Amino acid sequence: MMRLRSILPAFLLLLTSLALSECEQKPTPKTTKPAALPAPQHGDARELVTHSDPPGEPVTARSIVVALREEMLNNSAVENPDHIFTHLLQVYHHSGLDLAQAQLRQGKDAGLRLAADTLRHRSQRNLKQLEALDLSQHRPGADFRATSASQTRALQKAIQRVRRTLATSVEAGTADEEFAAFTSLFYKSGSLLAQAELQYGREARQKTLARQWLAAQKREQQALDTWQKATRATPKQP
Numbered sequence: 001m002m003r004l005r006s007i008l009p010a011f012l013l014l015l016t017s018l019a020l021s022e023c024e025q026k027p028t029p030k031t032t033k034p035a036a037l038p039a040p041q042h043g044d045a046r047e048l049v050t051h052s053d054p055p056g057e058p059v060t061a062r063s064i065v066v067a068l069r070e071e072m073l074n075n076s077a078v079e080n081p082d083h084i085f086t087h088l089l090q091v092y093h094h095s096g097l098d099l100a101q102a103q104l105r106q107g108k109d110a111g112l113r114l115a116a117d118t119l120r121h122r123s124q125r126n127l128k129q130l131e132a133l134d135l136s137q138h139r140p141g142a143d144f145r146a147t148s149a150s151q152t153r154a155l156q157k158a159i160q161r162v163r164r165t166l167a168t169s170v171e172a173g174t175a176d177e178e179f180a181a182f183t184s185l186f187y188k189s190g191s192l193l194a195q196a197e198l199q200y201g202r203e204a205r206q207k208t209l210a211r212q213w214l215a216a217q218k219r220e221q222q223a224l225d226t227w228q229k230a231t232r233a234t235p236k237q238p
Contacts, residue, residue, distance in 0.1 A: 059102050061182040062170070068095040068186070069166040072159055081155050081200040085193070088159075089209065090130050092190050096123040099183055106175040115223050116179070122216060126209075133205060151200055158196035165189040177231070180224050187221040 071091050075084045100120035107113055166189045170181045194210040194217075201207050 082203040085197040093123040103179045187217040
């Protein structure tokens with residue numbers, strides 16, 4: 001009996017340890033391969049659209065050109081033409097990005113989408129160049145003063161011609177039609193601004209940018225003219 005009493009505690013201790021080890025053993029969860037993420041949705045097959053409109057405020061070609069016309073007033077008459085041109089050229093390229101991205105989101109015509117893609121890539125490339133030039137212009141001791149009062153008046157008159165071109169009336173139409181019409185005004189007014197820089201500017205770098213911009217706008221304007229002529233020649237379906 002004494003022997004049984006001495007064995008019993010050891011036996012109970014063994015049972016307790018076995019029970020605890022059973023409780024600690026948990027089933028191994030099955031590993032599952034994560035699902036692939038869906039491809040991002042965007043308007044162009046070559047590159048993501050980088051601009052996003054605020055919710056409830058759709059951006060159209062018409063609203064972009066109206067905003068551009070107002071932004072043309074954001075310059076100082078005491079500044080020299082090169083400084084004004086650099087700033088307004090940045091404004092134009094940002095508006096060009098907005099026009100292109102609005103068309104890539106809303107437009108249907110393949111030819112106009114290609115034109116928008118061309119405008120977008122050129123605007124992005126030129127904005128990087130302009131950012132470096134703008135930093136250089138704002139170096140300490142840089143002279144931003146206008147050359148003369150007569151030059152100031154002439155430049156401001158040129159900017160008003162740019163604004164009048166942007167204010168040209170355009171009939172309401174489809175997203176494709178309005179993109180073609182307003183982007184055409186965008187190019188025509190931009191050409192006037194570039195010509196003003198060539199006439200009144202002093203800096204060689206800005207004049208080179210103006211010449212390059214004129215050439216690019218002429219090429220891209222021709223593509224829009226071809227599309228508009230073909231559209232006018234094609235009778236609309238009733």
